[in-house]
Amino acid sequence: MFQYAVRRVLISIPSVFGVVLIVFLMVRLAPGDPALLLAGEFADQATLQRIRERFGLDRPMHEQFGIFIVNLAQGDLGRSTRTNRQVTADLRQFFPNTVELAFAAIMIAFLIGVPAGIIAALKQNTWADLVVMFGALIGVSMPVFWFGLLAILYFSVQLGWFPVAGKGTWQHLVLPALSLGIGSMAIIARMTRSSMLEVLSQDYIRTARAKGVMRTSVVLKHAFRNAMVPVVTVGGLQFGTLMAGAVLTETVFTWPGIGRLLVDSILARDYPVVQGAVLLIAVSFIVINILVDALYGLIDPRIRYD
Amino acid sequence: MTEPIKSPGAEPGLPPAGAALPEPDGSETQVQVRERDKRKATPRWRKRLARSPIAIAGFAVIGFFLLVVAFAPFLAPYSPTRQSLRSAYVPPMVGVSMRGPDGQLGLWVRDVSRSPIAGVQVGDDQYPVRLLVRGERWTWFFGLVRSDLRLFGVDGPIRWYALGTDEQGRDLLSRLIHGAWISLFIGLISVLIGVAVGVPIGAISGFFGGATDLLVQRVVDTLLAFPGILLAIVLVATFGTGLTNVMIAVGIASIPIYARLVRGSVLSVREREYVEAAKALGRRSMPTLFKHVLPNVMAPIIVQSSLQMAVAILFAAGLGFLGLGARPPQPEWGLMLARGREYLAVAPHVATFPGLAIVFVVLGFNLVGDALRDALDPRL
Numbered sequence: 075m076f077q078y079a080v081r082r083v084l085i086s087i088p089s090v091f092g093v094v095l096i097v098f099l100m101v102r103l104a105p106g107d108p109a110l111l112l113a114g115e116f117a118d119q120a121t122l123q124r125i126r127e128r129f130g131l132d133r134p135m136h137e138q139f140g141i142f143i144v145n146l147a148q149g150d151l152g153r154s155t156r157t158n159r160q161v162t163a164d165l166r167q168f169f170p171n172t173v174e175l176a177f178a179a180i181m182i183a184f185l186i187g188v189p190a191g192i193i194a195a196l197k198q199n200t201w202a203d204l205v206v207m208f209g210a211l212i213g214v215s216m217p218v219f220w221f222g223l224l225a226i227l228y229f230s231v232q233l234g235w236f237p238v239a240g241k242g243t244w245q246h247l248v249l250p251a252l253s254l255g256i257g258s259m260a261i262i263a264r265m266t267r268s269s270m271l272e273v274l275s276q277d278y279i280r281t282a283r284a285k286g287v288m289r290t291s292v293v294l295k296h297a298f299r300n301a302m303v304p305v306v307t308v309g310g311l312q313f314g315t316l317m318a319g320a321v322l323t324e325t326v327f328t329w330p331g332i333g334r335l336l337v338d339s340i341l342a343r344d345y346p347v348v349q350g351a352v353l354l355i356a357v358s359f360i361v362i363n364i365l366v367d368a369l370y371g372l373i374d375p376r377i378r379y380d
Numbered sequence: 381m382t383e384p385i386k387s388p389g390a391e392p393g394l395p396p397a398g399a400a401l402p403e404p405d406g407s408e409t410q411v412q413v414r415e416r417d418k419r420k421a422t423p424r425w426r427k428r429l430a431r432s433p434i435a436i437a438g439f440a441v442i443g444f445f446l447l448v449v450a451f452a453p454f455l456a457p458y459s460p461t462r463q464s465l466r467s468a469y470v471p472p473m474v475g476v477s478m479r480g481p482d483g484q485l486g487l488w489v490r491d492v493s494r495s496p497i498a499g500v501q502v503g504d505d506q507y508p509v510r511l512l513v514r515g516e517r518w519t520w521f522f523g524l525v526r527s528d529l530r531l532f533g534v535d536g537p538i539r540w541y542a543l544g545t546d547e548q549g550r551d552l553l554s555r556l557i558h559g560a561w562i563s564l565f566i567g568l569i570s571v572l573i574g575v576a577v578g579v580p581i582g583a584i585s586g587f588f589g590g591a592t593d594l595l596v597q598r599v600v601d602t603l604l605a606f607p608g609i610l611l612a613i614v615l616v617a618t619f620g621t622g623l624t625n626v627m628i629a630v631g632i633a634s635i636p637i638y639a640r641l642v643r644g645s646v647l648s649v650r651e652r653e654y655v656e657a658a659k660a661l662g663r664r665s666m667p668t669l670f671k672h673v674l675p676n677v678m679a680p681i682i683v684q685s686s687l688q689m690a691v692a693i694l695f696a697a698g699l700g701f702l703g704l705g706a707r708p709p710q711p712e713w714g715l716m717l718a719r720g721r722e723y724l725a726v727a728p729h730v731a732t733f734p735g736l737a738i739v740f741v742v743l744g745f746n747l748v749g750d751a752l753r754d755a756l757d758p759r760l
Contacts, residue, residue, distance in 0.1 A: 088598045088601065088602070089598070089601045089602050089605045090605075091602075092598065092599065092601070092602025092603075092605070093602060093605050093606070095602075096602065096606075096614065099618075100614065100617065100618045103618050103619070104617075104618045104619070104620075105619075105620065211743065211746060211747070211750075212739065212743065214690075214746060215690065215694075215739050215742040215743040215746050216735075216738075216739050216742075217694055217697050217698060217701070217714070217717070217735060217738050217739070217742075218698075219698065219701050219717065220717060220731070220734075220735030220738065220739070221735075223717070223720070223721055223724060223731045223735070224731075224732065224735070226724060227724055227725075227728050227731075227732075231724065231725050314607050315607045315608045317607065318606070318607040318608040318609055318610040319607075319608055319609070321609060321610070321613065321698075321702070322609070322698050322701065322702065325701070325702060326721070336613070337613075337702050337703075337704075340613070340616075340617045340704065341703055341704075348617055352606075352610065352613075352614055352617075355606075355607070355610055356605045356606050356607075356610065357605075359605055359606070359607045360605050
């Protein structure tokens with residue numbers, strides 16, 4: 075297990091390196107003078123010169139990349155061209171909010187998706203199954219930002235149950251988390267259904283029923299626990315995807331997370347922050363995938379890492 | 381595994397051709413193979429597809445969508461860009477009745493306007509809505525088709541906004557209809573890019589293996605480390621916003637997905653006997669790859685392409701919504717939604733209908749994708 079974990083981390087290193095390279099290239103490939111992009115449109119000559127020296131922009135590409143990596147290792151991503159704040163300070167402020175939102179979303183997705191999938195599997199080919207599967211299909215076909223807007227319209231504007239936007243109490247979290255989680259919910263429900271159906275057709279389920287174990291017990295103890303293995307994996311991977319999906323949800327609900335920071339920075343051409351946000355989202359996606367892999371081994375003892 | 385006595389897990393079995401089997405819901409379905417089909421020897425997956433209600437629903441949606449794209453200016457009652465400030469935010473279905481002034485049946489409408497001070501005002505006179513009327517002139521297909529014939533319109537001096545108007549008093553229905561081709565184009569172009577680049581990369585990577593494979597897979601890994609819409613956002617942030625860049629960005633973002641998919645399929649096909657045979661007969665690698673391997677990995681590519689159309693349309697709408705895609709006068713659905721967001725409390729219909737249009741089209745491609753997967757790979 076430990077050996078596997080080490081190897082899994084080692085395999086991810088090229089990906090992290092590639093992500094860093096892409097983020098580095100973003101500014102260099104974008105049309106325009108990189109110094110101007112990093113310093114902001116209204117920077118004076120002195121600032122431009124300082125930026126050029128600091129990031130070595132007058133030197134060859136590979137040296138620039140070296141400087142970029144050294145700065146990165148020291149936690150230095152430059153300063154925002156809008157606020158002049160350290161990019162890392164911005165990220166530290168906004169990132170926890172996105173984690174909170176994504177975590178709430180994946181919780182909601184599991185809490186609704188798993189029971190819905192189980193019901194669909196147990197009542198296969200009945201109207202309940204049809205409703206769940208059609209709902210799941212709508213769930214993956216729906217733009218999250220549209221669902222968010224409708225949720226605001228009905229639950230906030232008309233019914234007044236939840237605040238329209240922003241962050242603060244738990245009520246602020248409900249609608250953003252629901253609309254962010256709805257796609258994952260659909261995927262988890264589908265996965266739960268097909269996994270349950272597969273497990274329920276196994277011999278040991280028939281044996282359990284034959285020896286007179288109660289139906290609920292068969293479903294919950296014998297089938298559910300085995301069926302959950304692939305569902306947890308898929309759900310875990312969804313968690314990483316939600317970090318990126320938050321870009322849209324956070325914009326709809328003006329949630330102060332990293333996705334909204336990213337979009338605002340792109341629109342304001344604040345490249346240092348764009349680099350930092352992209353880097354953080356991609357690297358946390360890689361880390362989450364490693365964790366999910368490890369979790370897979372913990373919940374399914376049949377899996378061997380050798 | 382031995383055949384279980386009762387297998388609730390098995391998907392409803394596919395009846396052999398010519399047999400009449402009870403469907404899972406108990407009803408009898410006739411699956412008689414007609415003589416004509418036998419002679420043409422339709423591939424089995426096509427028969428499965430034709431029989432699947434999911435496929436029929438999906439193809440119906442896509443067919444409708446294609447018709448809307450092709451006949452947009454004829455179907456749309458008005459120009460998608462003509463503004464009218466006295467009718468901004470006109471809500472849908474106001475002043476509509478099924479009876480005329482003298483009690484005649486038909487669709488009758490009144491003049492509806494809206495101003496910040498007076499609110500929604502409905503006129504007194506009723507005018508009938510008729511099919512095939514002469515309206516504003518339009519041109520289509522780069523000026524090749526010109527006419528003033530419209531599918532429906534008001535017979536009278538007023539305008540009827542079936543789905544209401546947006547903040548500049550533009551007819552929402554006309555904008556939705558004229559925006560359809562944008563979604564179709566984004567989907568098609570990005571799928572083409574994904575297939576044209578991703579499939580060869582994945583095929584070569586899987587077929588030749590070794591150092592090429594290792595290198596390609598590390599690059600693919602890196603690109604896949606940008607989850608979902610993020611890779612498209614990164615590309616748009618780098619190369620600039622706008623519709624063209626969005627199409628390219630969404631297409632590039634799908635390359636690693638195709639590369640990974642095709643590599644996996646090629647790996648499994650590579651070891652088959654017919655590939656061995658081709659090799660044994662002295663065929664060189666490249667012809668073997670294109671003649672024997674690629675045709676046998678088409679199924680997952682086709683399925684993925686349908687699902688990818690759905691994803692591309694969603695991504696492009698998302699980018700439009702974020703302000704990174706289409707630019708204001710363009711009737712792109714995501715952008716329309718973003719405009720509607722600003723006036724959600726005043727005019728909820730402005731945000732509602734573009735979203736419905738997106739769901740409808742994306743659902744169509746998802747349905748077809750699912751149906752194709754079931755038909756092409758019955759094991760799943």
